[in-house]
Amino acid sequence: MDSLAANLNIEHYRKALANEFDETKRQTLIRLIGEEELKLAQAPQKEDREKQRGPHPPGNAAAPQSKARLFGLQLRPSVNEDIPVW
Numbered sequence: 674m675d676s677l678a679a680n681l682n683i684e685h686y687r688k689a690l691a692n693e694f695d696e697t698k699r700q701t702l703i704r705l706i707g708e709e710e711l712k713l714a715q716a717p718q719k720e721d722r723e724k725q726r727g728p729h730p731p732g733n734a735a736a737p738q739s740k741a742r743l744f745g746l747q748l749r750p751s752v753n754e755d756i757p758v759w
Contacts, residue, residue: 676716679709 683706690702 676713679712679716682709683713 686702686706686709690699690706693699693702
């Protein structure tokens with residue numbers, strides 16, 4: 674996802690650079706293009722680290738629990754749906 678945004682930014686900055694005549698603005702656009710190209714160069718490394726970690730964060734982080742379990746409540750199915758079990 675980061676590489677998509679970087680590519681779109683580079684394309685935008687290059688178009689703006691082609692139409693810009695103010696030297697200060699041109700230098701700013703050139704710097705921004707360089708920063709986005711650096712992001713692209715670093716993007717594969719970041720994506721590789723994320724793939725190695727897997728879908729959950731590293732460590733002992735458990736999957737999210739429901740609020741009922743978080744507060745120690747047990748939910749029971751209601752026998753009679755007209756009368757809620759509290």
